[in-house]
Each structure stands twice: as structure tokens, then as C-alpha cells.
Amino acid sequence: MSGPWASQRGIAQVTWAELMALNPAAYSPSQLFYVANLGLGGSYWFSNGTLWRPVNGSIVMASDEIGNISTTQTVIGNVAGWGLTVPSGLLARVGAKLRTMVRASRSGMVAGTCILSVANDSASTHPLAHVSSTSTTASTLQALGVVSRNSSTQLRHSSSYGASWSGSNNATMAEANIGDVDMNLVLRANVAGVGETITFKDLLVECFP
Numbered sequence: 001m002s003g004p005w006a007s008q009r010g011i012a013q014v015t016w017a018e019l020m021a022l023n024p025a026a027y028s029p030s031q032l033f034y035v036a037n038l039g040l041g042g043s044y045w046f047s048n049g050t051l052w053r054p055v056n057g058s059i060v061m062a063s064d065e066i067g068n069i070s071t072t073q074t075v076i077g078n079v080a081g082w083g084l085t086v087p088s089g090l091l092a093r094v095g096a097k098l099r100t101m102v103r104a105s106r107s108g109m110v111a112g113t114c115i116l117s118v119a120n121d122s123a124s125t126h127p128l129a130h131v132s133s134t135s136t137t138a139s140t141l142q143a144l145g146v147v148s149r150n151s152s153t154q155l156r157h158s159s160s161y162g163a164s165w166s167g168s169n170n171a172t173m174a175e176a177n178i179g180d181v182d183m184n185l186v187l188r189a190n191v192a193g194v195g196e197t198i199t200f201k202d203l204l205v206e207c208f209p
Helices: 002-008 016-019
Strands: 012-014 033-035 044-049 050-055 059-065 077-086 096-105 114-120 129-133 140-151 155-165 185-190 197-208
Touching: 012 016, 016 033, 059 077, 077 197, 096 114, 096 129, 096 185, 114 140, 114 197, 185 197
Parallel strands: 012 033
Antiparallel strands: 033 044, 044 050, 059 197, 077 185, 096 140, 096 197, 114 129, 114 185, 129 140, 140 155
């Protein structure tokens, strides 16, 4: 459903900032709002009398095949070519969740430790999804993480795992002091050693406000 579809049916079209400026107590659940600049293809919202809620219960922020992004860097760091802002307000409610998933392939595997993660750039030492592997035979890495709003000033991993096909697992973030601010998500990685390449394949970012 697109913005023009919404306008033809009396659904108000707003930006995310405009919706956040409205008082949900002033609107009935039957009044829908289309937010064009939030989510893939936009998103639909309604008031439950207290909070703004997405019609489908969640917002897919990114769902990409990103096979054109790769790295050969041997020291963990940001990987150019992808970024996403999760705006303030989206994870404001205590209990709100953010799920991230990333998958990548490896070529020219060498001995050492390779790392793959999706992180908030301002707190990159606390990745949202993370995996490391010392395998010299696992050609695919994948990581999934779910963080939830623990308090007005903290996010906490509610569940987390990362796994290569060889089965390594990591959960490195307990709590991070991230309040209700814009979160600029980035990809981070390093290869095990010279001669290896990590190529990103799939990425999913989904929010449950």
C-alpha cells in the first residue's frame, strides 16, 4: 500500500516527526496514519489511546541482498557501503525490540579469527548482532540479535546468538547505555588474515515498537 492509496481512503499522511508530535490520546484507533519515511514502503500507524502502534505489529526497516559489499580488512572496523538510521521514538517504549540479522560468505579462508556484526555506531563495542569464528572451513557466517528497551536509558539483549556453519556462538552485549536517540546502524567486520574476503549477502532489520 502506497501513500497515494492512503490519501484516497482518508488516511492521514505524515512524517515520523509529525506523528511523534501528535498526542495519541486525541485520536481513536479507527484513525490511521501513513508514515512515508519509516519502514520499507512506509508504514501504517494507529493510536491505542496511549501510544502510537504499527498496524502490523512491527516495522521492517531493511531487508536487503547486499552482495556488492565486501571487506578484506584484518582489524575490526566499520564496512563502507551500508548504513541505516533507527529514529528516536521508535524504541522509546520499555519492552520495545529491535531484531537484526546478517549473513556473509567467506573466500580464501585462513587461520585466525574473523568477526561479523551489526552495531550502533556510537556503541560499536556492544554489537546488536555478532559472530566470530576461528574455522578455516566455514564459508558462511550468520548472526542474529534481539535487543529490547530495558529502561529509558538502556538497551539490553533479550536474546542473541551468532553462528557460523561450524557452530561458534557469541552474545557480547548485556546492557548498553543508549537512550531514546537516533541509532545509526553500521556493518562491522574483519577477516581472519591476509588473503581472505568477507562478502555480505543478506541483511534484515525489524523493529517491534
